[in-house]
Amino acid sequence: MDRDSAEWWELAATGVLAVQRCDACGLTRFPARAFCAACRTEGWSWAPLAPMGVVESWIVSRWRAPEPFTVVRVRPAEARGCVMYGTWRGEREPRQGERVVAVFTERPSIEWRPEDAGGHAT
Amino acid sequence: MAKRLLEFRDATALVGIGYTPFSKDSGVSTLTLACRAVMSALDDAGLTPDDVDGIATHRVGDSAAPSLVGPALGIDAPTWHLDQFGGGSVSHAIVGQAALAVAAGIADVVVCYRAINARSEFRMGTAPNPSPETQYLAPYGYGAPVQQFAMYARTHMLKYGTKAEDFGRVAIRQRAYAASNPRALMREPITMDDYLASRPIAEPLRLLDCCLETDGACAVVVTTAERARDLRRPPVLVSGAAWGGGDSFLAPGEPTVTAAAALAPRLYGMAGVGPTDIDVAELYDCFTYSVIVQLEDYGFCAKGEGGPFAASGEGPPVNTHGGFLSEGYVHGLNHVAEAVSQLRGDAGERQVAGAEVALSTAQPGHILPATSALILRRG
Numbered sequence: 001m002d003r004d005s006a007e008w009w010e011l012a013a014t015g016v017l018a019v020q021r022c023d024a025c026g027l028t029r030f031p032a033r034a035f036c037a038a039c040r041t042e043g044w045s046w047a048p049l050a051p052m053g054v055v056e057s058w059i060v061s062r063w064r065a066p067e068p069f070t071v072v073r074v075r076p077a078e079a080r081g082c083v084m085y086g087t088w089r090g091e092r093e094p095r096q097g098e099r100v101v102a103v104f105t106e107r108p109s110i111e112w113r114p115e116d117a118g119g120h121a122t
Numbered sequence: 123m124a125k126r127l128l129e130f131r132d133a134t135a136l137v138g139i140g141y142t143p144f145s146k147d148s149g150v151s152t153l154t155l156a157c158r159a160v161m162s163a164l165d166d167a168g169l170t171p172d173d174v175d176g177i178a179t180h181r182v183g184d185s186a187a188p189s190l191v192g193p194a195l196g197i198d199a200p201t202w203h204l205d206q207f208g209g210g211s212v213s214h215a216i217v218g219q220a221a222l223a224v225a226a227g228i229a230d231v232v233v234c235y236r237a238i239n240a241r242s243e244f245r246m247g248t249a250p251n252p253s254p255e256t257q258y259l260a261p262y263g264y265g266a267p268v269q270q271f272a273m274y275a276r277t278h279m280l281k282y283g284t285k286a287e288d289f290g291r292v293a294i295r296q297r298a299y300a301a302s303n304p305r306a307l308m309r310e311p312i313t314m315d316d317y318l319a320s321r322p323i324a325e326p327l328r329l330l331d332c333c334l335e336t337d338g339a340c341a342v343v344v345t346t347a348e349r350a351r352d353l354r355r356p357p358v359l360v361s362g363a364a365w366g367g368g369d370s371f372l373a374p375g376e377p378t379v380t381a382a383a384a385l386a387p388r389l390y391g392m393a394g395v396g397p398t399d400i401d402v403a404e405l406y407d408c409f410t411y412s413v414i415v416q417l418e419d420y421g422f423c424a425k426g427e428g429g430p431f432a433a434s435g436e437g438p439p440v441n442t443h444g445g446f447l448s449e450g451y452v453h454g455l456n457h458v459a460e461a462v463s464q465l466r467g468d469a470g471e472r473q474v475a476g477a478e479v480a481l482s483t484a485q486p487g488h489i490l491p492a493t494s495a496l497i498l499r500r501g
Contacts, residue, residue, distance in 0.1 A: 001257045002257065004254065005257060005258075009257075030372065031255060031258055031372055056277065056377065057273045057274070057277045057280070058276065059272040059273050059324045059325060059326070060324070060325035061264070061269050061272075061323075061324040061325075062321075062322055062323060062324065062325075063266055063268055063269060063323055063324050064266075068325075071262050071263070071264045071269065073377075082372075082374060084372075085262055085264055096280050107261055109262065
């Protein structure tokens with residue numbers, strides 16, 4: 001991780017899904033950047049989000065791995081202009097447009113579980 | 123259009139192309155590969171290192187720098203050099219930049235090379251990536267080019283109904299071209315059954331969707347159009363060169379549109395041609411899907427129709443050397459060299475009859491947020 005992202009990872013380690021919100025124009029952005037690309041100002045705050053996302057795409061990767069694993073490309077439900085990736089924690093293949101719940105691991109990392117699998121964000 | 127852009131059109135020429143053999147283990151250094159490709163290209167042009175005053179390459183920490191290649195060939199004081207960071211996104215950018223340097227009079231003869239041992243030394247996806255964005259991918263075992271293009275390919279399939287068989291047709295057609303290309307690493311014809319049975323690498327992409335990890339080098343020589351007329355080969359003019367932005371893998375843009383869509387109108391405008399004028403297209407094919415999306419973004423068909431369009435074989439012949447899928451992958455310059463060969467009319471059995479205008483493109487901007495392309499014309 002780099003200096004710009006250190007706080008994002010600290011938040012993730014405490015179970016918070018966050019993006020930056022521009023103090024001047026309110027645009028949300030991810031990953032961490034000093035400047036807002038829309039209004040070109042530096043002031044920003046962390047915006048904690050509901051730990052929910054929407055699946056945009058996925059792959060089933062066998063590239064240099066003993067077992068296939070699935071990676072999803074997700075838009076956070078409350079910041080649809082941002083893109084995140086994560087391991088899929090489901091028993092079936094993802095579906096485009098389905099809602100998923102962020103699962104925070106100790107590494108730290110954020111994985112994604114289908115909402116219909118039940119339960120709440122951990 | 124700006125007057126100076128019009129002055130750039132056809133002011134410079136590609137006058138020589140050179141290759142080393144493509145293999146899975148070159149047994150030599152990238153410095154040796156680079157020197158051999160440069161000497162081959164200069165010989166093709168009827169020039170020697172004494173004529174060279176500019177050297178350009180692109181690399182990602184995996185290859186010999188111009189500051190090594192120049193002295194190794196006795197080119198001790200080039201007046202211009204370029205050591206561009208980047209992979210396939212900038213393969214065509216270095217040729218465009220060399221053409222700019224020549225057009226501006228900074229250099230007279232520039233040799234552009236790319237040398238890699240991409241199978242035996244530095245395999246794709248394994249070199250350290252300095253981008254701060256990889257921290258958001260690596261924890262998930264994600265980030266290799268095949269994985270990223272698979273992610274984009276799936277969005278295209280979901281949105282437009284693009285089929286695996288459409289990808290397969292691209293692979294099959296390019297393999298058929300490779301059969302008559304003595305440089306090609308893979309020349310055995312393949313069928314749709316072969317394609318569909320090839321093992322999944324990152325679904326929806328299969329082995330036969332992927333380019334070949336290759337050891338080898340390729341070089342091209344750029345000089346003025348005026349000087350080109352006195353050289354050994356028929357000149358191939360640089361009608362247009364364009365650079366574009368791109369979307370990183372964390373960008374919020376529409377995933378089925380590449381940066382080529384914004385670059386294409388500028389490139390065509392600079393060259394004074396449109397998609398229907400293109401006689402042969404060498405399109406960056408790190409994976410079959412990148413051909414399909416570029417057929418759309420360079421205007422050969424409408425957005426979303428790239429799959430059936432590619433499968434039908436409509437439009438200009440694409441990747442006549444077999445492309446990265448079947449000839450070999452030296453990161454882009456071999457597309458430029460094949461376009462030159464087609465426009466000179468020396469492509470042998472795979473020659474496109476009467477080819478006068480060619481499009482050659484770099485990686486369309488999905489991984490490194492940059493792209494580049496050239497339009498070349500028979501002089």
